[in-house]
Amino acid sequence: MDKDRIVVVGGYGAVGSIICQELGYKFSGKVYAAGRSLERAERFSRETEGRVLPMRLDISRPVGPEELAGVKLVVMCVDQQDASFVRACFRSGSHYIDVSANISFLAKVEALRAEAERGGSTAVMNVGLAPGVTNLLALEAYRQLDRTEAIEITILLGLGDRHGQAAVEWTVDNLGASFEVIRQGRAETVGSFTDARLADLGGAIGRKRAYRFPFSDQRSLPITLNVPNAATRLCFDSNAVTALLAGARALGLHRLLGLKPLRSAAVACFGRVHLGSERFAVQVEAIGEKDGRAATAVYRLQGRQQSELTARCALDTSEAVYLAAMPPGVFSIEQLLDWQKMSRLNQEKLEAEVRS
Template identity: 80%
Template structure:
């Protein structure tokens, strides 16, 4: 059987539905919107006049490898607790793209290198806005310098935007987590919403206080770019929500979110209350040396509806994986692609600043 099918898991969600619709135009009848709700998948199929087909799939349970026969690519738009489904994909020879920002999950997928090689499959991690766009801009910033000592990444997300349930759950679950970063070449454990740093996004956004958050670009970039000090911080629009969450964390109230009813209420609150705007912003600042002098390369990107940009990144990677031969194994996005090769993302207007 020819491998020509594309399965988008979470294909009727905020990001997945965009991916399905776009791929459905290019590969009509070959794209499947997969998830636990067959009803929602069927609705999307009707809305696309059958260009996207429905598939009922529950990745929290063991998946029969036969279900992946004829599947060339799986695009994962949901968070996962373990790598069982990823392993099944890779061993079946299905290429795999993941939009997850989870550091610990990425580490588990990286351990599947042998499975990917055995199945002849390519797995691309860190696909989306953050990580994803952040990784690609970090690569561009490093290329502007002769030597890079540190990279500071700052992300602003507007709460007026539509955020998928998986993204909201991941954010709430990580408000009080501790995670590892690489600082001066050594592993260091830090806490979410600690260690504030002032970032200047310029324009209407201006200066914002941002706090550490466990985006997975902090795990991949020290290795792939050879940079010994990388940090990623998050702030939200409106600014008072960022300050509230930092205070919430400082007082230890994040522990209350371990209680399931309070966790569910927090996720519902973020999902229903649309404060602030739909805008997002990314700033990547690489600091190092250029022509024998200390220098910095700063890349800024601003826009609206981060779900769309996340989907565009996934689409660019999907088309690259389907349209060319890539090496088997598990890779971070910046190991296989760069900004110029991303047909949709490269249309976005970047602000570039070089300081020395």
């Protein structure tokens, strides 16, 4: 059987549906919106007039090779706890794109590099807004300097935006996370909503206090760009909400999210209560030297509805992997692509400067 199908897991969700819609126009009849609910997949398929086909797929159980027969590319838009499904993709020779930010899951997929190479599969990790756009902008900033000592990433999310269920759950579940980062070339454990830093995001947004959060770009960039330090911090458009979460972390209140009723209430609150705007902002700073002097290269991107930009990054990556011959293995997005190769993303307006 020819391998020409594209399976988007979570394909009827907030980001996955955008990916399916656009790929469905270009590869009609070859794109499948997959998930546990066949009913939702079928309803979505009807909305696309059959350009996207429905598929029931539960990745929480073992997936046999017959379910991936004919599948050339899998685009993953839901979080996973273990890499069993990714391993099944590699064994079937399917390419794999991961639209998630889970720093611990990235390590699990990286451990399967040899299996990907044996299966002839290309896996692209760190695809989306953060990580994804952040990785590509980090590469651009890095290229502006002669030597880079640190990458500092700041992400602002609007609380008025309609975030997908998976994104909301991931954010809530990581409010009290501890995770490993690279500092001065060595592994170090830090906590979410600690290690504050003021960042000037420019324009009407101005200065914001942002805190560490476990986006996976800060794990990959020290390796792919060979820099000794990388940090990714998060804030919201509401200063009060950002400060509240940092205060709750400092007081140890994040531990209460281990109680299912409180965790469910927090997810519902984030998902349904829209206190701010739909805007987002990303700033990437490469700090180092240029022409023998201290310098900082800064790239900024602002917009509205971050799900749209996440989907655009995934679409550019999906088309590149589906249509071109890529080397087998496990890669971070900036190892295979750059901003100029992203036909949708590079239409966005970037602010860039080098300060010395």
